[in-house]
Amino acid sequence: MLLLTPTAIEAVRTITCTEDAPMEAGLRISAADGALQMAVTAGPEEQDQVVTAQGARVFLDEQAAAFLDDKILDTGQDPHGQGGFVLAEQDQNTTQ
Secondary structure, three states: OOEEOHHHHHHHHHHHOOOOOOOOOEEEEEEEOOEEEEEEEOOOOOOOEEEEEOOEEEEEOHHHHHHHOOEEEEEEEOOOOOEEEEEEEOOHHHHO
16 A cells, blocks of 8 residues: 655645635545546545545555555655655555
8 A cells, every 4th residue: 555654644644634625625646548647626536535644635446556565655856946846655564
């Protein structure tokens, strides 16, 4: 199952816990055309896998859930200083 780092948890909470957002809001990750797409949504879709961590909610469609099953969602910066989400492989020794 997808794991979230503390910085990813904080980032997800920041972008989904606005005054206008419903309590069930979360970050939805879906797979389309061979790429992952992210969007803030009011809640999960019917077949979504829901990952929760310390108040952060991430919704994964079936394809994204399968791809991200052994991944860690973190935050980082690109070479231009732009922040965003990054993925890393889970260390199999620490997840068992």
